[in-house]
Amino acid sequence: MHEGNGRVTDEVAQRVLDGRATLPGHMVYRSFVAETVILNLNSGTYHGTSAVGGVMLERLAECEKVRDAARNLAEHFDRPVDEIERDIVDFCLSLQERGLIVLDSSPAR
């Protein structure tokens, strides 16, 4: 998934961007101003992410594809789309690694 220097490969990044990210039903999150807390209701454990991460979670929930969420966020933060795409791919993969998000990278129908 990652190149030798830790960077996500383009192939993986595109798969993530073309797919959908969903928070499983047993995960809830709330804003604490500068942090967003994600609670796993099955295990009772808490995970933290930044306030920006919280905004990303909201957009991912609203959008069909991760790529759409990235475009939306680029407008919101007034940043270049490719920069946000890199950030959101890293974010999604990090959450997936922690079991906090499900990435559906099936090819678009």
Add this chain to the structure above:
Amino acid sequence: MPFHGRAFGIQLEADFKLPGVLNGNGREPGVPTHLKVVSREALDRGWHAENAARTFDADGPDGRPVITIDYDPDAGYRVWARNHGECRISPNGSEILCAPPHAKAGRWRLLIGQALPLASALRGFEVLHASAVAIDGRAAGFVGASGAGKTSLALQLVLEGAQLLADDVLALEVGDGEVLAHAGVRTANVPHDQAAAMSPDELGRLGTIVGDSDKLHVKFETSDRPLPLAAIYFLRRETGIGRPSIERIDPPDPALLLGSTYVFHVPTRERLVNQLDVCSQIAQTVGMFGVRFDPAHGVRAVSVAVRDHLNPS
């Protein structure tokens, strides 16, 4: 004839008297939680220990258990405390069965200190380990470890004109975008050394003495309606610091808030989500402040600092 009251946000109805708790007129809105005194045998009926999981226990200095809390999703919670009897709380908090000890002193401590807060949490309130006072129609909460001075500070503020809302347990809910604080039971446990330092007039201003065990039990008047939570202070003793220091906790610390719960042993989904909702709302709308103080300088220095902070002239 049933007795009525209100504490920790919930309506109560009982077939026994409970000083400082059950003195309402029965016309308060809401579905009450029913309290009943039963025998130990009655507590056992419908309780299957093999289905229950221990969610909390603590040992005394002698290594023997002093309190246990067990949970069965079908039967609810069972709380036992050495020398304080046992209670069962139904899964939705609508009923509390008590088997109190025979001794009069501290007879209802388990009910008041554990069962009622637990029922409040099951009925949708978030319950913090905090004292609280009302000043000018707003509530201020004080959080800290046991012995940090939560009760002492609240009582000192009462002597200076505030109204006591909660001694050790504060029930909160979110309403209309605000965090609302509900009064606890109308009795406070005053440390003997603090009571001894008060004049008879001051003690009288606190309330009416209704019992004396390891602490003095004082019945007091409090707000009948929930009040908006204006500020929450996290107390920390620090030897050598001069005047008390009050600093805003910015940005809000989720761990501080989530760790202030009184009912960490209630792991239901509903309660965990509610806790997250209330704490998130506190972070967004209520001032959070750290208070550092040297206990050697006395509680009055802290109360003056807090009053000035709440109502800067």
